[in-house]
Amino acid sequence: MKKSRLLLIVGLTYVLYLWACSSDKEPAPSVCDGSLLLNLISKTDAACGLDEGVIEVGIVGNIGAVSYQLNNGASQSSSVFTGLSAGSYTVTATDSEGCTTTVDVTIQNQDGVNASLTTSETQCDAASGDITISASGGQQPYEFKLDNGAYQSANTFTSLAQGNYEVSVRDASGCEVVLSAEIKTDIQFSQIQSIVQTNCAVSGCHNGTQSPNLTTTAGIQSNAGRIQARTSAGTMPPASSGRSLTNAEIAAIACWVNDGAQTN
Numbered sequence: 001m002k003k004s005r006l007l008l009i010v011g012l013t014y015v016l017y018l019w020a021c022s023s024d025k026e027p028a029p030s031v032c033d034g035s036l037l038l039n040l041i042s043k044t045d046a047a048c049g050l051d052e053g054v055i056e057v058g059i060v061g062n063i064g065a066v067s068y069q070l071n072n073g074a075s076q077s078s079s080v081f082t083g084l085s086a087g088s089y090t091v092t093a094t095d096s097e098g099c100t101t102t103v104d105v106t107i108q109n110q111d112g113v114n115a116s117l118t119t120s121e122t123q124c125d126a127a128s129g130d131i132t133i134s135a136s137g138g139q140q141p142y143e144f145k146l147d148n149g150a151y152q153s154a155n156t157f158t159s160l161a162q163g164n165y166e167v168s169v170r171d172a173s174g175c176e177v178v179l180s181a182e183i184k185t186d187i188q189f190s191q192i193q194s195i196v197q198t199n200c201a202v203s204g205c206h207n208g209t210q211s212p213n214l215t216t217t218a219g220i221q222s223n224a225g226r227i228q229a230r231t232s233a234g235t236m237p238p239a240s241s242g243r244s245l246t247n248a249e250i251a252a253i254a255c256w257v258n259d260g261a262q263t264n
Contacts, residue, residue, distance in 0.1 A: 035061040038093045038101045041079075046086050048112035048138075048175035053084030055105050057091050064096040071180070086114070087178040112175030113138030115167075121186040122162055124255040125248065129160035129183035131167060138171030145170070162258060185255040189217075189263045192256045196220050196227065199243045200236055217263055224261035228254055 037060040046053035057079050059066050067075040069092045081091070086109040092102045108114050115135040122129030133155045135142040143151040145168040157167075165181045201207045201214040212226075213219040220227065230236035231250050237243040245253075256262075 036093070036095060036099050036101045037061055038091065038103045040103055040105055043105055043107065045108040045110050046084060047110045048086070048173075051083045051085045053082075053086065053107035055081045055084065055089060055091060055107070057093070057103060057105075059093050059095075059101075066096075067094050068092070069094070085178070086112070086176075088180045090180070106179075109137065109175060109177055111138075112173065113142060113169055113171035113177055115169040115177050115179060117167060117179055117181055119181055119183055122160060122183050124162075124185045124187050124252055127159050127161040129162070131157045131160065131165065131181050131183070133167060133169060133179070135169050135171075138175050139173045141172060143170045144168070162255060184259045187252050187256045187259065189256070192253060193217065193220060195245065195249050195253065199241075199245060199249075200227070202237070202241060202243070205237065205241055221261055221263055224257045228257040 039058050039060060041056045041058045042054075043056070044052070044054035055070070057068065059079070065077075066079075067077060068079050068081075069075045070081045071090055075094070079093075081089075084107050086107050088104065088106050090102055090104050092100055094100045106116075113135055114137045115133055117131055117133045119132075120130040131146070133144055135144075135155065141153065142155070143153060144155050144157075145151045146157045147166050151168075151170060157165075160183050162183055162185050165183065167179045167181055168176055169179070170176045196214050197220075204210070206212060206214040208215050212223045214223065214227075227236065231245055231253050237245070
């Protein structure tokens with residue numbers, strides 16, 4: 001009986017260890033190899049105040065069904081978008097395998113103000129990003145608005161957190177153009193790679209002997225979502241490893257994932 005109980009305890013410990021470190025299966029290899037490309041074929045600018053702009057795009061590298069989406073709108077089978085006012089747009093194409101590619105297009109005001117913008121990064125744990133707008137054409141002076149805020153004369157918005165913003169520019173005649181901006185963090189992939197490989201890709205746990213393999217760039221990037229979920233929940237690294245992450249490291253991983261999990 002002693003032997004039976006001892007074997008049961010050892011077996012139970014082994015199962016719990018596997019649950020902590022290797023219950024996640026390696027995701028299937030992605031069929032998205034980056035060969036899917038989206039090109040701007042033509043665009044028609046709009047007169048001030050009129051929704052008459054047109055964008056036409058074309059896909060390269062795919063022979064299957066493709067759907068197209070303008071900004072966050074509904075998907076459609078047509079690669080032509082009409083009835084557009086002046087502003088910045090992102091067209092996303094998705095093929096039957098779920099692979100995506102994008103192209104950014106700006107519809108200009110034919111007879112009014114036009115604008116462009118630049119952004120600066122924010123720190124992960126602080127709102128320190130900036131947006132600066134350059135305007136031309138139309139009738140001066142210009143006014144600038146961030147999201148649903150009030151118009152202001154200054155062309156810069158400061159102390160911005162990570163995220164997406166909408167910037168409106170208006171000239172003295174009331175002609176308006178709307179631009180999209182994204183503030184990213186200053187987190188670099190090398191920081192995330194060091195955190196993950198030091199604490200999670202260790203002996204007996206995601207170091208290549210158990211799935212997922214977090215010793216490689218591809219392994220970390222393809223598992224970005226689950227790494228964020230498990231580090232935020234406190235289950236990675238597991239308690240059995242004797243390792244733990246600081247709140248700053250957990251926040252850095254979340255910021256990196258929210259930025260798109262790039263390997264910059």
